[in-house]
Amino acid sequence: MADISKAEKGLSQMSIDQPTASQNLIVVAIDVGTTYSGYAFSFRNKPSEVTVVNWENHANNGFSYKAPSVLLLNQTYQFVAFGYEAEKQYSDIITREPTDQYLFVKNFKTELVNDRGLQRHLLVKDVLHRFIPAHGLFIETIRFLRKHFLGTLRSRGLSFQEDDIKYIVTIPAMWTDVAKQIMRESAGVAGIKPRNLELAFEPEVAAVHCMHIPSENLSGRGKDLKEMSEPGRKFAVLDLGGGTADMTIEQNTLDGKIKLVHKATGGLWGGDKVNQEFSKFLRNVVGENIFNKFIRENILDFLFINGQFETKKRSIRKDTEGEIVLQLPVSLCETYVEGTGISLAETIRNSIHSRDISVMRGRFNISAEKCRSFFTGAIIGIIEHAKEMLSKPEYQDVKHILMVGGFSESPLVIDEMRSCFPDKRVIVPVDAGLSVLKGAVLYGHNTDIITSRPSPLTYGLSLYDTFDGRKHDMTKSVMVGRDRFVLGLFEKVFTINEEVKIGSKRSIGVYENYVGDSDALRRSTKEIEIFSSSDPNPRYVTDINCSRHGCLVVPPPESGWPDHVKGQVEFEFGATELMIRYVDKNSDYTVTGSVDFHLRETPLDLMQSSIRKQA
The missing domain is CATH 3.30.420.40 (ATPase, nucleotide binding domain)
Incomplete structure (x- = not known):
């Protein structure tokens, strides 16, 4: 915004034709x-x-x-x-x-x-x-x-x-x-x-x-x-x-x-939460160090016992009684004896777990009640x-x-x-x-x-406008020459939870003046930042529930930006993805698919991120 661009903003809604049945073989x-x-x-x-x-x-x-x-x-x-x-x-x-x-x-x-x-x-x-x-x-x-x-x-x-x-x-x-x-x-x-x-x-x-x-x-x-x-x-x-x-x-x-x-x-x-509870229980019974050694040296046996539990857990009901039986890997018993000097079966018999589990003839018996407890959190x-x-x-x-x-x-x-x-x-x-x-x-x-789904967030752009003390926050304003402008006004495109048809498009028009600018500036890449919010009606892009959502990177045409650039930032509510493109109205020059949704590590600069709101 070092040279304050002239811009016009217009919000419009349109729909593209619904996609047809697949033409792929x-x-x-x-x-x-x-x-x-x-x-x-x-x-x-x-x-x-x-x-x-x-x-x-x-x-x-x-x-x-x-x-x-x-x-x-x-x-x-x-x-x-x-x-x-x-x-x-x-x-x-x-x-x-x-x-x-x-x-x-x-x-x-x-x-x-x-x-x-x-x-x-x-x-x-x-x-x-x-x-x-x-x-x-x-x-x-x-x-x-x-x-x-x-x-x-x-x-x-x-x-x-x-x-x-x-x-x-x-x-x-x-x-x-x-x-x-x-x-x-x-x-x-x-x-x-x-x-x-x-x-x-x-x-x-x-x-x-x-x-x-x-x-x-x-x-x-x-x-x-x-x-x-x-x-x-x-x-x-x-x-x-x-x-x-x-x-x-x-x-x-x-x-x-x-x-x-x-x-x-x-x-x-x-379901993996149940498996994690089972694994946590085994670690508690056997001991952290011994269990880790068992995994390092006998990974297939570790996967085997987990695979057995994965199968057995699918048969557990509210009224299941008796015990769930798993084959106990010999390697686990041997690792336990090596680490403690006593058998796993003897340790379990003398532990607080004796009511819930037992080891007998290579079998690991777990009470149905204990197995159900692994499901509780999930x-x-x-x-x-x-x-x-x-x-x-x-x-x-x-x-x-x-x-x-x-x-x-x-x-x-x-x-x-x-x-x-x-x-x-x-x-x-x-x-x-x-x-x-x-x-x-x-x-x-x-x-x-x-056909449609609710918008997951409120999406929009950052605009700036002539400061009006009756409706704008003074702390969001800045002086440029003799004029005061308010920065970071959140201009909505889609509203959170709003029902939007798949393929719907909405756009914000942008006009920029490059008259008198250098060739280097005319060939510079535009970066238009996209903002989102969990608030249906955010006022500023710096509000507590707002964040930088992505950036539309717009390279110039081959000959550079002309004296007058009249375009629009177009949002399309796709089948599963939000698509954003830039379209130049004069030349039909279009940039699409180059949106970067990754969070930027650089500080937010509202002077650079805002475009002017039409009076």
């Missing part, structure tokens, strides 16, 4: 989960015939529809293996090579799902507590799953051009624009072209899947989705994954589509959050709760939900753990099935 969905990951696909001529790939489970000599979210890297962070194969190779490596030459990372997404989501420079720990950049883990996981998918096609004698394939990558609905940007960047580095990629919110696509399955494949009173599928009907979707539990409120439209009524909210109450979080949301006056007419995600398959969780919500119909698909994958494939064939 094949749609593949990739789900990078907290505990398990996988992919599924179907062809355009038979979109509902979704293929979910089987993974060979080395530990149990069986197969599963998803592979563990486990990566094996070498010491320079180069990919070695993924999933069950990573578990097997790492187990072999530690018996013959120094473990410091490899990094073994499991459940890495757990550390990424928090209030701020995924951040570019976030570090996560491997099993030996060494730090690894999280961004690279997503790249390698997506790259592996894409490569495996292409190999599956080749093994069937099928060949496709890259532009024949549409990729849908699922993400938690609570993730921020920063997290979405990093996931998109990761997919790009992994080999997916931007034009062939779309991100999809997990609870939304899960609902799409459930709308396409027959009632006999559902678990619920009456086993019938007819009432829930009625036009105008609101319903809750409770997505219980490995890391998070989140709830959305959705509504059927009159034309058979779905709109999001309440954005996803939730917390870290997924279930309390889920129930309290669901009650809080469903108690709101505007959702009193919600009569159905659709449970999806792997943790929704837990009978104990289902029992507790039905017990705590006797006036609701709790519906659970038979393959709840695959609802996101299958639904994402269906969504990819028909992306316009989701």
Whole structure:
């Protein structure tokens, strides 16, 4: 603002045509989960015939529809293996090579799902507590799953051009624009072209899947989705994954589509929280140092006992009695004797845990009551959050709760939900753990099935105007020559919780004068900062609930900026992402897709960040 630009501001709203059904020959969905990951696909001529790939489970000599979210890297962070194969190779490596030459990372997404989501420079720990950049883990996981998918096609004698394939990558609905940007960047580095990629919110696509399955494949009173599928009907979707539990409120439209009524909210109450409680209990019984030594030297046995618990926990109910039996690795017993001089069985018999657990003939017996206690924290979080949301006056007419995600398959969780919500119909698909994958494939064939959703935040730009003491804060003002201006006025584009149709566009017009400016200035890059707020009506971009949300980087045209630049900053409410572009009205010069949502480390300079408000 050293040379105060002349600007005109105009707010307009328009809608683009709704996207048509997929023209790609094949749609593949990739789900990078907290505990398990996988992919599924179907062809355009038979979109509902979704293929979910089987993974060979080395530990149990069986197969599963998803592979563990486990990566094996070498010491320079180069990919070695993924999933069950990573578990097997790492187990072999530690018996013959120094473990410091490899990094073994499991459940890495757990550390990424928090209030701020995924951040570019976030570090996560491997099993030996060494730090690894999280961004690279997503790249390698997506790259592996894409490569495996292409190999599956080749093994069937099928060949496709890259532009024949549409990729849908699922993400938690609570993730921020920063997290979405990093996931998109990761997919790009992994080999997916931007034009062939779309991100999809997990609870939304899960609902799409459930709308396409027959009632006999559902678990619920009456086993019938007819009432829930009625036009105008609101319903809750409770997505219980490995890391998070989140709830959305959705509504059927009159034309058979779905709109999001309440954005996803939730917390870290997924199935992995139960596993963490079990692991914490084992550490307490065995001792921290001995347990860590056991993991370092016998990683496959550690994964094996956790895999057993993962399977057993799915059968625990409110009325389960007796004991849950796990095979106890010999290596754990030997490590314990080496460290203490006495057997683990004897220690347990003489401990405060003797009521809950016992060791006998290589078996680890845990009382059903103790196993249920591992669920307590997760279930309390889920129930309290669901009650809080469903108690709101505007959702009193919600009569159905659709449970999806792997943790929704837990009978104990289902029992507790039905017990705590006797006036609701709790519906659970038979393959709840695959609802996101299958639904994402269906969504990819028909992306316009989701019509609108509430704006997660209030978005806008920073404007400046001639100071008016009757309505402006003197502390926000500055003198430029003889004139006083107020800086940092928050000019809204979208308002938090406002229902916005997918594809809606709104814009703020900008005019700048370059007459008399140097060639260097004419060829300089524009940086237009985007701001957001949790307040529906923020006054200034420096208000307590406001923050810098991103920056639109606008390089000049090839010949530099002309004397008079008349353009607009255009916001588009996309399918899952906020898209921002700059359009020059005189030349149709457009810059899009170059928004950086990462937080800037430089101090906010309102003189540079504000554009002038039209009088």
